[in-house]
Amino acid sequence: MATANDEKMIAGLPTQHQAALRWFSENAGGECQWPGSSPAGLLASRAKGIYKPRWSKYALSVRQAVNSPYPNLEPSPRADGTWAYSYFQEGKDPHLRDSRYTNRALVACWHDRVPIGVLKQVSGRPKARYRVLGLALVTGWKKGYFLLEGFSPSGTVNHGDGTRAQDWSRTAPKHLIANITWNRHGWRNLYVDPRAGHRYARKYPGHESLNFDFSKKGIDTADEVYGHIAWTRPPAKFGPPGFIFFYSRNLDTGGGEIVGVYGNARITDRRKVPCSGFHNNVLELNVAAQKSLSMLFPVPLRASRYSNGRLVPQCGFTYIGKTLADGILRDEIHALHTAGGPRLPELQKLKNIYSLATGKNYQDDYQDDDLQQQEEIVGHLQIQKVSRQSIAEELRRLRPTDPQTVTIRAKAYKRDNKTIAQLKILRGFKCQLCQTQIRKRNGGFYAEAAHITPKSRRGLEMPDNILILCPNHHKEFDLGDRKITSRLQEKIEFYLNGRFFKVDLRLLRQ
Numbered sequence: 205m206a207t208a209n210d211e212k213m214i215a216g217l218p219t220q221h222q223a224a225l226r227w228f229s230e231n232a233g234g235e236c237q238w239p240g241s242s243p244a245g246l247l248a249s250r251a252k253g254i255y256k257p258r259w260s261k262y263a264l265s266v267r268q269a270v271n272s273p274y275p276n277l278e279p280s281p282r283a284d285g286t287w288a289y290s291y292f293q294e295g296k297d298p299h300l301r302d303s304r305y306t307n308r309a310l311v312a313c314w315h316d317r318v319p320i321g322v323l324k325q326v327s328g329r330p331k332a333r334y335r336v337l338g339l340a341l342v343t344g345w346k347k348g349y350f351l352l353e354g355f356s357p358s359g360t361v362n363h364g365d366g367t368r369a370q371d372w373s374r375t376a377p378k379h380l381i382a383n384i385t386w387n388r389h390g391w392r393n394l395y396v397d398p399r400a401g402h403r404y405a406r407k408y409p410g411h412e413s414l415n416f417d418f419s420k421k422g423i424d425t426a427d428e429v430y431g432h433i434a435w436t437r438p439p440a441k442f443g444p445p446g447f448i449f450f451y452s453r454n455l456d457t458g459g460g461e462i463v464g465v466y467g468n469a470r471i472t473d474r475r476k477v478p479c480s481g482f483h484n485n486v487l488e489l490n491v492a493a494q495k496s497l498s499m500l501f502p503v504p505l506r507a508s509r510y511s512n513g514r515l516v517p518q519c520g521f522t523y524i525g526k527t528l529a530d531g532i533l534r535d536e537i538h539a540l541h542t543a544g545g546p547r548l549p550e551l552q553k554l555k556n557i558y559s560l561a562t563g564k565n566y567q568d569d570y571q572d573d574d575l576q577q578q579e580e581i582v583g584h585l586q587i588q589k590v591s592r593q594s595i596a597e598e599l600r601r602l603r604p605t606d607p608q609t610v611t612i613r614a615k616a617y618k619r620d621n622k623t624i625a626q627l628k629i630l631r632g633f634k635c636q637l638c639q640t641q642i643r644k645r646n647g648g649f650y651a652e653a654a655h656i657t658p659k660s661r662r663g664l665e666m667p668d669n670i671l672i673l674c675p676n677h678h679k680e681f682d683l684g685d686r687k688i689t690s691r692l693q694e695k696i697e698f699y700l701n702g703r704f705f706k707v708d709l710r711l712l713r714q
Contacts, residue, residue, distance in 0.1 A: 217318065220245055221257075224264055225339060228321030232338030232357070239323065239334060248323060254294055254306035262316070263309035266291050266352075267323035267334065277349075279324065279337060285356030289322065289340065290349040298348040299440050303471045310350050314342035322352065379447045379529045379561065381462070382433045382521040385410035386453045390500055391464070392417040394481045408483040410434070415450070416464055416500040423477060423489070429498055430475075430489045431466065435520045438471045438490070442523075446470075447561045448491065449524070449532060451507060451516045460507040460515060462532055467497025467557050497557050502550055503539035503659050505532060509608030509618075526562055533558040537566065538574060539659040574624075577617050579648065581625035584612050595626045596711040599667045620665040624653040628672055635674035636707050637681075637700075642674065652678040656688075656696065668693050668709050 217225070224247055239247050248265050249255040253272065255265045268276050274292040281287045294304045301307045313320055322337040337354060341361055344351040355361050385405050387395040394409040414420055415431035423430050433448070448466040472492050479487035507515045510531065516522050537554050555566040585595070602623065610619050633649035634641045642650040654671045657663030673681060680700060690697040697706045 217262075218260070221260055221262070221264070225319055225321060228265070228336060229339050229355070231336045232355075233336065235326065235333050235335050237331075237333060239336070247321065252294065252306055253291075254310060256306055256309035261309065262313050262318045263306065263320055265321035265323060266310070266350075268325060270325045270328045270332075279322075279354070284360065285358065286361060287337065287340075287354035289337070289352040289354060291322075291352055293345075293348050293350060296348070299438055300471065300473070301345070301348070301440070302442060303438075303473050308470065310342055311345070314345065314350070317341060319355070320352075322354065378442075378445075378526065379449065379524050380439060380442055380521045381449045381451050381516050381524055382435075383516040384412040384415065384433065384450050384452050384463075387413055389413075391415045391450075392500075404483075409481060411482065411488045413482075414479075414487070415466075418495055418498070423487075424495070427495055428492050429466070429495045430472070430492050432487075432489055433491055433521065439521060439523070442469075442471065445560060447497075447529060447557070448493070448521075449529070453504070461504040462501065462507055462510075462515075463504050464500040465498060465533075465557060466491065466493030467560060468494035469498075496553070497560060499550070499553055499557070501536050503536060504662075505535055505539070506608075508605070509535070509620075530558075530562045530564075533561060574618070574621055577621040578625040578628065580615075581612060581617060581622050582629060582648075585625070585629060592630060592712065595630060599623065599626055599630075599711055602666065604664050604666065623665055623667065624670065627653070627667060627670055630711055631672040634672070635677055636671050637673060637677045637705055640674040654678045654681045656691070658682075667711060671707065 224245060227247060238250075246257065247255070248267050253267050253269065253274070254263050255267075256263045268291070274296070276292050277290040279287050279289040293301050293310075294306045295301070302311065310320070312318070319339040319341055322340050323334045324337055325332060326335050327333045340352040340354040342350050343353045353361050384391070386397050386399075387393075387410070389395050391413060394413045396406065396409050398406055411432035412434070415429075418424055418429045420430070445468045448469045449462055450464045450466075451460050452463050453461045470492055472490055475489045476486050477489065478485060510528060533554065537551065537558065540551050540554065558564070558566045606619060608619050609616050610622050611617075612622075628649075628651050631651070632641065633651045635651065644650055651672050652675055654673050654677075655663045655665075656669050656671060663669050671681065684701045686698055686700050688696065688698040692709075694710050695706065695708055697704070699705075
């Protein structure tokens with residue numbers, strides 16, 4: 205019979221899944237002939253030792269065959285009725301674990317603590333029989349083996365050392381940044397980069413040339429896009445629902461750019477498909493991703509804001525955690541807001557990507573983040589009674605290559621937010637077009653920052669590219685009919701929806 209502990213673990217699963225797992229719990233310790241189906245549906249697969257139903261992202265069962273080609277170990281029973289079992293993954297190369305959907309399904313069980321059923325063949329054909337070991341938790345993975353811990357008849361489960369097993373989903377990086385050769389066509393057409401670091405790349409188009417062409421005939425599907433990353437060995441600690449961020453243009457910008465993302469990505473077996481224009485007219489593919497969670501960034505992000513050095517080796521990848529992924533996606537969303545124009549579909553897609561990559565809701569916690577940083581910095585400067593003259597002198601020394609983070613009272617802030625906060629103080633929190641000053645209930649003032657050259661056109665976060673505006677003029681400046689007639693370091697003149705404006709850009713007026 206299913207125990208209270210079993211029931212607690214399967215309570216949130218679909219009814220069909222619960223019924224199948226109860227079969228394993230109720231028949232634990234017994235033997236049967238081929239248990240392929242039951243009133244609960246199909247329980248195992250003859251084709252594969254790991255059975256993942258079509259209707260679930262989780263594996264339902266594993267079975268060990270008498271003449272298995274894999275080096276599975278024997279189950280180890282304990283005195284308290286629990287048992288341990290090391291079950292070898294599908295595929296003999298541990299580095300390619302996540303290229304197989306069956307292995308990814310077991311990893312999902314591991315991450316979410318979903319039990320699986322376990323079968324062990326005790327006699328071969330023609331009268332094959334199987335022992336039902338019962339239910340087990342996937343508690344780890346090591347050198348190709350999934351580590352299973354079996355439930356006792358009373359429903360208890362051991363974690364090896366008496367404590368909860370280490371959870372890979374909490375300790376290992378779930379995302380990557382991967383290097384791709386620069387492509388002036390946005391990775392939607394073949395391109396040979398004459399300045400590439402490798403001789404091969406200066407002669408032939410890189411296989412990543414079509415990474416952001418999401419309609420490759422005979423390759424991409426309605427749901428998935430396939431691409432390529434050049435590496436000497438694929439990442440061992442990566443799989444769905446991980447995200448791959450793409451990094452390029454290091455030779456052009458000195459710090460590189462983050463140019464796009466693959467969401468819910470997975471490593472695949474290397475696949476060669478005929479495609480004219482590549483070396484030997486063959487395109488190689490080794491990654492796949494969910495099309496609805498993948499995109500080329502409309503505004504490439506300067507990588508120097510996340511690292512003072514190179515983010516990724518010239519050929520390969522770097523593991524990153526949720527914090528950096530959060531920052532990248534937040535910055536891209538912010539850049540799209542600033543760029544203006546018809547961006548709603550792209551913004552909505554980015555918000556969905558952000559939610560899945562970080563586990564947080566963009567609508568709930570993003571919008572005020574930069575403003576909050578700016579307000580905190582304004583408060584620090586006012587408490588320290590930093591003079592307007594000192595602020596202006598610091599801004600004059602500012603360079604685009606300065607570090608992208610600053611530390612104030614042991615807390616890290618975006619350098620961009622410090623620049624905007626300083627400009628708000630110098631402008632008296634007044635709109636530079638209408639002189640409106642918005643007072644808040646707490647006694648402070650509210651103002652926004654607009655970029656003269658948008659970030660989408662590589663506009664810099666420098667004082668002569670930022671206007672302090674009221675919310676209405678900010679939106680009008682970004683979205684309205686604007687024609688700049690004169691732009692100098694100290695002033696700018698322009699028409700906005702037919703009205704003429706002349707704005708002083710000097711940090712301190714004489």
